[in-house]
Amino acid sequence: MLLPVPDEDGLPFWEYTARGELRVQACTACGRLRFPPRPCCPHCQSFDSAWRQMSGRGRIWSYVQPHPPLLPAYAALAPYNVILVELAEAPQIRLAGNLVASADAPLDSVDPARLRIGAKVQVTFAEVGGMSVPRWLLEKS
Known part of the structure; x- marks a missing residue:
């Protein structure tokens, strides 16, 4: 079975799933949610983000x-x-x-x-x- 290979941007996603939480990355500048996780917001180019629970x-x-x-x-x-x-x-x-x-x-x-x-x-x-x-x-x- 193939397993996910977490990278630096996606590691928090897997840390939250280990706690039984589904979270996605959100830009703290414009508020837009994004997946897959990445360092920069594709909408406003901010590097500030947080993880919101779904x-x-x-x-x-x-x-x-x-x-x-x-x-x-x-x-x-x-x-x-x-x-x-x-x-x-x-x-x-x-x-x-x-x-x-x-x-x-x-x-x-x-x-x-x-x-x-x-x-x-x-x-x-x-x-x-x-x-x-x-x-x-x-x-x-």
Whole structure:
């Protein structure tokens, strides 16, 4: 399984996920949220930033079910889904992840028929290779 490789700009994101928090970088000069993290605001060019906690709610903006050939690290996990989640309080930010039945459930734990664009989801965190990785659960109606 491939694991994230945190860089200097993204390291705080992973430190927050280890605490069970979903946070995104915000420019303290203009207030705009940005992801992926980077040193300079693409809107006002300020280097001042802070990390804002998100509710962890969003909706599926898009999804795919990868088909072979896959990277060898993922071939044994297929079939599985990959979703793009549009954050509720920051619709311009979309995070990639997997829709699962529970935090520690396998990547193929949700019936593909339940995947739909616009479905409401809530973040959860799974320990993968010593890192806390965001995954997504369908919100209960």
